Amino acid sequence: MNIQAMAEDIPVEGEHSIEGVDFITSGDQYLTFLLAQEQYAVDILCVEEIRSWERPTKIPNAPSYIKGVINMRGIIVPIVDLRLKFSIGEASYLETTVVIVLTYQSEDKSRTIGFVVDAVSDVLNVESVDIKPAPAFGGCVGPQYIDGLINSEHKVVTILNVAHLQKVEKHRLHS
Amino acid sequence: MSVDLSQFIPSFLEESFEGLELMETGLLNLQPGDNETIHSIFRAAHSIKGGAGTFGFENVTEFTHLVETLLDEMRDGRRDITNKDTEILLESVDCMRLLIEAARDDVDYDQAKVAQISALLSETLGDEQSSSNEGEASSNIDKPKGSGYHIKFVPEHSLAKTGNDPLFLFSALAELGELTIFANTQELPALMDIDAQELYLSWQLTLHTEVEEAEIIEIFEWVEDECLLELTAINDNSADSGTDKAQATDEVEQASQQPDTQQTAATEAVVTEQVVSKQPEQVIDEDNSKVAKTKAKAEVGSIRVGVDKVDSLINLVGELVITQSMLSELGTDFEMDKVERLTSGLEQLLQNTKELQESVMRIRMLPISFAFNRFPRLVHDLAIKTGKAMELVIKGEQTELDKTVMEQIGDPLVHLVRNAADHGIESNEIRLANGKPEKGTISLDAYHQGGNIVIEINDDGAGINRAVVFDKAVEKGLIDAGATLTDSQVYDLLFEPGFSTAAEVTDISGRGVGMDVVKRNIQALGGRIQVESSLGKGSTFKVNLPLTLAILDGQLVKVGSETYIIPLISIVESLQIDNKLINRVSGDMVLYRLRNDNVPVLPIYQLFDLATECTEIHNALLVVVEADGQKVGLMVDDLLAQQQVVIKSLKDNYQQVAGISGATILGDGSVAMILDIPGMIHMALEKAQQAQLVKNNGNTNATAEVCL
Numbered sequence A: 001m002n003i004q005a006m007a008e009d010i011p012v013e014g015e016h017s018i019e020g021v022d023f024i025t026s027g028d029q030y031l032t033f034l035l036a037q038e039q040y041a042v043d044i045l046c047v048e049e050i051r052s053w054e055r056p057t058k059i060p061n062a063p064s065y066i067k068g069v070i071n072m073r074g075i076i077v078p079i080v081d082l083r084l085k086f087s088i089g090e091a092s093y094l095e096t097t098v099v100i101v102l103t104y105q106s107e108d109k110s111r112t113i114g115f116v117v118d119a120v121s122d123v124l125n126v127e128s129v130d131i132k133p134a135p136a137f138g139g140c141v142g143p144q145y146i147d148g149l150i151n152s153e154h155k156v157v158t159i160l161n162v163a164h165l166q167k168v169e170k171h172r173l174h175s
Numbered sequence B: 001m002s003v004d005l006s007q008f009i010p011s012f013l014e015e016s017f018e019g020l021e022l023m024e025t026g027l028l029n030l031q032p033g034d035n036e037t038i039h040s041i042f043r044a045a046h047s048i049k050g051g052a053g054t055f056g057f058e059n060v061t062e063f064t065h066l067v068e069t070l071l072d073e074m075r076d077g078r079r080d081i082t083n084k085d086t087e088i089l090l091e092s093v094d095c096m097r098l099l100i101e102a103a104r105d106d107v108d109y110d111q112a113k114v115a116q117i118s119a120l121l122s123e124t125l126g127d128e129q130s131s132s133n134e135g136e137a138s139s140n141i142d143k144p145k146g147s148g149y150h151i152k153f154v155p156e157h158s159l160a161k162t163g164n165d166p167l168f169l170f171s172a173l174a175e176l177g178e179l180t181i182f183a184n185t186q187e188l189p190a191l192m193d194i195d196a197q198e199l200y201l202s203w204q205l206t207l208h209t210e211v212e213e214a215e216i217i218e219i220f221e222w223v224e225d226e227c228l229l230e231l232t233a234i235n236d237n238s239a240d241s242g243t244d245k246a247q248a249t250d251e252v253e254q255a256s257q258q259p260d261t262q263q264t265a266a267t268e269a270v271v272t273e274q275v276v277s278k279q280p281e282q283v284i285d286e287d288n289s290k291v292a293k294t295k296a297k298a299e300v301g302s303i304r305v306g307v308d309k310v311d312s313l314i315n316l317v318g319e320l321v322i323t324q325s326m327l328s329e330l331g332t333d334f335e336m337d338k339v340e341r342l343t344s345g346l347e348q349l350l351q352n353t354k355e356l357q358e359s360v361m362r363i364r365m366l367p368i369s370f371a372f373n374r375f376p377r378l379v380h381d382l383a384i385k386t387g388k389a390m391e392l393v394i395k396g397e398q399t400e401l402d403k404t405v406m407e408q409i410g411d412p413l414v415h416l417v418r419n420a421a422d423h424g425i426e427s428n429e430i431r432l433a434n435g436k437p438e439k440g441t442i443s444l445d446a447y448h449q450g451g452n453i454v455i456e457i458n459d460d461g462a463g464i465n466r467a468v469v470f471d472k473a474v475e476k477g478l479i480d481a482g483a484t485l486t487d488s489q490v491y492d493l494l495f496e497p498g499f500s501t502a503a504e505v506t507d508i509s510g511r512g513v514g515m516d517v518v519k520r521n522i523q524a525l526g527g528r529i530q531v532e533s534s535l536g537k538g539s540t541f542k543v544n545l546p547l548t549l550a551i552l553d554g555q556l557v558k559v560g561s562e563t564y565i566i567p568l569i570s571i572v573e574s575l576q577i578d579n580k581l582i583n584r585v586s587g588d589m590v591l592y593r594l595r596n597d598n599v600p601v602l603p604i605y606q607l608f609d610l611a612t613e614c615t616e617i618h619n620a621l622l623v624v625v626e627a628d629g630q631k632v633g634l635m636v637d638d639l640l641a642q643q644q645v646v647i648k649s650l651k652d653n654y655q656q657v658a659g660i661s662g663a664t665i666l667g668d669g670s671v672a673m674i675l676d677i678p679g680m681i682h683m684a685l686e687k688a689q690q691a692q693l694v695k696n697n698g699n700t701n702a703t704a705e706v707c708l
Helices: A003-009 A162-166 B005-028 B035-055 B058-075 B083-105 B111-142 B157-162 B166-176 B213-222 B238-287 B290-299 B307-332 B336-363 B375-386 B403-424 B428-433 B466-475 B487-495 B502-507 B515-524 B677-707
Strands: A028-035 A038-043 A047-052 A066-072 A075-081 A098-105 A110-117 A119-126 A146-152 A155-160 B148-155 B178-184 B202-208 B227-233 B365-367 B390-395 B400-402 B440-449 B452-459 B528-534 B538-546 B551-559 B562-567 B571-576 B582-585 B589-594 B597-603 B621-627 B630-636 B638-646 B660-665 B671-675
Touching: A028 A098, A028 A110, A028 A155, A038 A162, A066 A110, A066 B671, A098 A119, A098 A162, A110 A162, A119 A146, A155 A162, B005 B035, B005 B083, B005 B375, B035 B058, B035 B083, B058 B083, B058 B111, B083 B111, B083 B375, B148 B166, B148 B213, B166 B178, B166 B202, B166 B213, B213 B227, B307 B336, B336 B365, B365 B403, B375 B390, B375 B403, B400 B403, B403 B440, B403 B452, B403 B515, B403 B538, B466 B487, B487 B515, B487 B528, B515 B528, B551 B621, B551 B630, B551 B671, B589 B630, B597 B677, B621 B638, B621 B677, B630 B677, B638 B660
Parallel strands: A038 A155, A075 A110, B390 B440, B562 B671, B597 B630
Antiparallel strands: A028 A038, A028 A119, A047 A098, A066 A075, A098 A110, A146 A155, B148 B202, B148 B227, B178 B202, B365 B400, B440 B452, B452 B538, B528 B538, B551 B562, B551 B638, B571 B621, B582 B589, B589 B597, B621 B630, B660 B671
């Protein structure tokens, strides 16, 4: 297989124009993904990469939603299963199961963590005025994790707060 | 052109600290009449002063100026080099370090100390002044009494480009006396032709002062090569001085106007830039809290790397690129008959990577002299404090050591050296009475041995009295009175926490102030410490350290489906379990009889909550490890390979995990955890205590029920 030939086929902005594809974007971009049947989104600028699921190395005595650590090009990256963390759906590991690796730069340091989700779906362009606050009527996902809701066609997408997701809770090391 | 001065502050600080070290070393070695050393000390102080002035660290400038004046007098031979002055200068170096550190971290400093030392300095200078005035009074007679100088200062056009600013020079001159400035604007080209970075002015200055010519020339020292400087003394002629004064007032007026309008053409650029560059800095200050700022600064370190190391790195990268292109060429149309070339190419790649790894590691290696540098001063101070004559001999200071290890070994070494000086070396009288040279010798020696670095701290003092240590240990209940111990076992008792308080130890001739801490620090670095001593002749403390903290020799073990790495240094032995030697005692605690020892067995799968088929002890293997003097047997399913692993932190993206010191990446790309043996032992103890607590609570509840 000739990779170079394939690479040339990939459209580059301003070089080819492909019908039906709109390169002009406005507002912020969000990557949406599925947890069970629900749509969630994170700021696309935080996304480091999307990987297929591989069995991580377990961390002793870690909470069940922390699946372990993997080697991402020499960096040790912990893997959090969002379905377990938020108690949404079943945590099954299939071929379509993916890991979204997010890097968040806080004031003092940057942290890279992988999150297991059921599937990655789309990239949304969202104007900030379209983000609406989430009503506080419970749900499994704590309010601190939610930045707001957006309507995408007939579905509602929850925008997650990456800074909060990245916080590693100090869990009891052995129970 | 915009120059952000703040970007140079880190290098100024680095150079200043180097300068301070240089001054300290110089002062310690200073002998009367040693002009070369005085010059180098003076130069160091002068650069610090200059730099501090540029960056606006006024405290530093002011203080350093005093130091410099004192040094200047020594340099010119106007002052004899006495021990007293050297001591004051040494203290001043401490003060300067304090001030610069305070400036760096933007915190307050110990003002009382600085004030005290600067008072001392001024006092010393004052003494000198009066005596020198007396001394020079005679010589002044034949000289015309210099009441001032005419200075003609014609700088080259490029002066401003080299970072010099005539304004600074003039304000320095103004400090010496009454200064009048006349700017000569003849050479100023038409406005169109002006290059904003060139300096077109020259100046005629008149300085009314009592100071000597040398002091004025010193101000111009930095620009000497780039200007024409003429100094003529004003003859103290009343008529002349009258006209001078009249002229001077004229000049003042002129000067105050002309520089304002024209001189600014040349210097304004520089001045405004400074103002501009300072503003963003202040904004940042307000945004970030000071704490965060200092923290960030403390964390970012830099190292100086020899060019040879960088060159070899570049060479290796070159080779790697060649190998890579060779392999990719091979890959474009690969056929089976080229497989041999492929294997040799891969071998070459392996070689390149290995060398590259070693080279990169070497960049972190610094000569141990960085850690040894502070000891001459320490020993010097201790000698004064204890009143014992002693000298320090340093050997092998070029031996290289990883930067992180170096940073952490400093304190334990200070402790050992202090102990050697405090308890090891006897007082002068006792030494003479024992037929030893009056001056005690402490030697520091560093050398490589295998993959380790060995640091020896040796003194020719009294040595350790084995019997006294032994008795003390018995008294403390650490050993039985009837126990037979080897010498090294007895010396190891010194590192017991019970031996650590100073009052108890100074009674005996041995040592042991906080020795348990020293040992723990060294062990935390993966090293060990040994003691050799012979009574009456001295003792040697041998510190054995790994060269780097980034790589570790590990034993791979299997527990369930997981692979763990046990640091080789903590493994005592690995063995197949003999059923007969397993004992269950005092309520299901499993012990394994290892010759005379009973070693508690820790099943890793239980501690880490893992699923494994190997839950029965007789199916498993036992790896006996030791930490903090406690031996435990780790139960593992299988022993795998031994290999060097690169340690990666779990804290970067996650957090510290109990029982785990880090992670590494194995040959197949998977991650394996490195076991933290002391941490695991601690965990197991805690777990046992908790279990006990739960049990006891259960019992009390039960009895309560019965009572009811």
